[in-house]
Amino acid sequence: MKLGRHSPAPKRQKCDHWSPCPPGNFAYRILSGGGKERTATICFEDEQLVGEPGSGINIAIVNYKTGEFSSTNFFHMWAHDHSKQMMDFIRSAPKGTLLLMATQDDGSTRLKDYAKELVENLGSKEIKNIKFRSSWVFIAAKGFNLPDNIQREKINHSDQTKNRYKGWPAEIQIEGCIPRNLM
Template sequence: MRLAGPLRVLAVILTVGATWILASAILGTDGGIVLVRQLLSAPNDQPTPEPRPRRYKCGLPSPCPEKHFAFRIVSGAANVIGPKICLEDHILVSSVKNNVGRGLNIALVNGVTGELLDTKHFDMWAGDVGELLKFLRPLHEGTLVFAASYDDPSTKLNEEARRLFEELGSSAIRELAFRDSWVFVGAKGIDSKSPFEQRMKNSKLTNKYEGWPEALEMDGCVPQRPPEEA
């Protein structure tokens, strides 16, 4: 019996509220129309989520044109995180594949088909530069060369090694020095400087890590070599 009074009051309030909403809607009052729409809308209606950005090969922000290969190269970070080379959404070189090492990490690719030919890493701190020379000297015309530094890419480089990279299109190989970060895409038989190259100098004033500059990341689209030119 004690609840009868409050219930009556609540019923009156609901009745008055419903009457006001209905009258407002009939008379065209904005407040009533908005409230009616809110009451009639489904309780679980949610704003449509924004579509996720489309992912293209190797994580590029847009697709490559026809007859181009999509790539992304990331140099090593200090002497802790190894480099990564991706081509056409296939990882060619990475720590996960267990085919990286201190120095220069290189992948050779058929410039016509995009087929991986070989991957090797060369220790440029304590290794033999002769192994690098044996790897680069016999390259066939049109072979694509993807290179990424890890730790120290240059101490063992000699004149011939730097010249071979220049012939592949490098414009920074002459300045590449101890513990610099470097990423590069070139080709055997290129008749100009490659547009795909970045170098970050090892400097105490700008280094991101103690003793090493920050890692470099580069992506783009490499033109496919026409079969008749291979």
């Protein structure tokens, strides 16, 4: 004899959202790294664009009109300065693209101010505040504007000596749905 009722398991949504995006929207989730075992991940329309260890600043470029993945790269900022290469990668993204960014480990030690200004010009309010091993995520549009109600950025550089990752801040994320008709 069965006691109680069992609810069916919830259906998995794109990019592991709790609820589906409305029709005519793209789903995205950007998750920073946290600790050595928690790598940065970038998901767009249920396709994981970044998920392998890429220490530094991870960037994925997506064509906004089609939702198709264009390219991805990571820019290590601890041992060497890759600010120019990161700027060239961002500048190479054509108008009409989304840039999704997440840090893994250290994205700031060798990041030059001129590279921070480029990201700030894309709409970042926190890029100049990132510190050693800060967790940072950001989504930007190149050549068009994102709706005001979309969370674009998040940063965490909490007391790194008193957290679960022993010197690393916890991972953070932003996720949402972007209407397909902004351009």
